[in-house]
Amino acid sequence: MAMTARQRARTSKGIQAGIFAGAVIALALVIDWPTVRSAFFAFEKLDGIFPEIITVGLKNTIFYTVISFAFGLVLGLVLALMKMASFAPYRWIATGYIEFFRGIPGLLVFLAFGVGVPTAFPGVVWPTWVVVMVSLGMISAAYIAETLRAGLQAVPKGQYEAARSLGMPGWRAMVTIVIPQAFKIVMPPLTNEFILVTKDTSLIFVLGLTLADYELTKFGRDGIMQFSAGITPLVLAGAMYLIITLPLSQLARKFESRSARAKR
Numbered sequence: 576m577a578m579t580a581r582q583r584a585r586t587s588k589g590i591q592a593g594i595f596a597g598a599v600i601a602l603a604l605v606i607d608w609p610t611v612r613s614a615f616f617a618f619e620k621l622d623g624i625f626p627e628i629i630t631v632g633l634k635n636t637i638f639y640t641v642i643s644f645a646f647g648l649v650l651g652l653v654l655a656l657m658k659m660a661s662f663a664p665y666r667w668i669a670t671g672y673i674e675f676f677r678g679i680p681g682l683l684v685f686l687a688f689g690v691g692v693p694t695a696f697p698g699v700v701w702p703t704w705v706v707v708m709v710s711l712g713m714i715s716a717a718y719i720a721e722t723l724r725a726g727l728q729a730v731p732k733g734q735y736e737a738a739r740s741l742g743m744p745g746w747r748a749m750v751t752i753v754i755p756q757a758f759k760i761v762m763p764p765l766t767n768e769f770i771l772v773t774k775d776t777s778l779i780f781v782l783g784l785t786l787a788d789y790e791l792t793k794f795g796r797d798g799i800m801q802f803s804a805g806i807t808p809l810v811l812a813g814a815m816y817l818i819i820t821l822p823l824s825q826l827a828r829k830f831e832s833r834s835a836r837a838k839r
Contacts, residue, residue, distance in 0.1 A: 614805030624798050624808060631787065632794040633815050639707045639776045639790060640819075644769050646712030651719030652754070658724055669720065676717035681778055685710045689782040703788040707779055715772050722764045726757035763834065766827035770820050791815045 578586065657669035676684070688710045693700055701709075730753050738748035758765075777792035784793060791812040798808025 615807060615810050617804035617807045618811065620802050620804040621798065621807060621811060623802065624794060624811070627786070627789075628791065628794045628798075628811065628815065632789055632791045632812070633818075635788065636773065636776050636790040636815070637819065639704065639711070639779065640769070640773045642704065642708045643711035643776070644715060644772045646708050647715030647719050647768075647772070648765075650712060650716035652723055654716060654720035655723040655727060656749075658720065659727060673717045673720055676714050681710070681714050681775055682781060684714055685778050685781050703779070703782060703784060706782060707776065711772055711775055711778075714775070715768060718768055718771075719765065722761050722768065723757060726761035727753060729760050730756045760834070762830040763827050766823055766830060770823050770827075773819055773823075774816065 654669045654672060657665040658673070660666060685706070688701070689706045692706075734756070735748050735753055738752045739745065743751075776790050779788075779790055780793050780796060782788075789797075792809075795809040795812030798804075798811075799806060802808060
């Protein structure tokens with residue numbers, strides 16, 4: 576007797592689940608669990624890393640993320656408006672900036688501002704937080720600009736024209752009518768960009784840092800040499816990042832669901 580489509584689908588799922596379970600069991604049997612335990616999860620040896628990894632590392636990571644994203648958001652909005660401008664040189668400048676900063680590694684940008692600025696301008700030494708804010712902010716601005724441009728173009732032109740027909744100046748119509756709606760549209764990708772900025776704060780390790788400037792990854796890297804706990808300090812740092820990023824991922828999904836419902 577031939578199986579129905581539902582029975583075939585159910586059988587296929589059962590076979591796939593069996594293969595997946597077999598692979599997991601086989602992997603579990605070949606792993607050297609005592610070595611994994613001592614190399615990845617020796618948290619009892621990390622007493623010396625607390626509470627600084629939280630009071631300094633986690634706090635600095637959040638601080639660097641917020642100021643960098645704020646800088647990038649403002650600059651990205653300016654770039655988005657420039658790219659939509661009728662004056663061609665504005666579009667050329669914005670396009671050149673976006674293509675440049677999306678095309679080079681973030682590590683080079685950190686080195687340019689952290690090492691290049693003091694070299695080019697002797698006596699000028701930026702605080703670490705300024706280097707991070709400018710470096711990460713300029714990189715994120717390139718991506719945010721394209722996101723915001725898409726959002727601005729998604730707002731119906733009729734709303735801008737209606738505001739203008741009521742006598743509202745162009746700049747005011749843009750600030751009070753168009754830009755707020757554009758931000759609502761692009762909230763999911765902006766949240767994802769915030770998560771990327773959070774992770775990119777780890778690039779700060781290329782700068783000469785004092786303990787007060789450390790972020791999570793720097794604590795993890797130094798912890799490998801300070802404690803005989805394998806890469807457990809990095810595992811701990813990764814868990815700290817997840818404390819920040821998982822709620823943001825959940826928030827992005829809620830924004831996406833709300834946006835999908837609004838389109839129906």
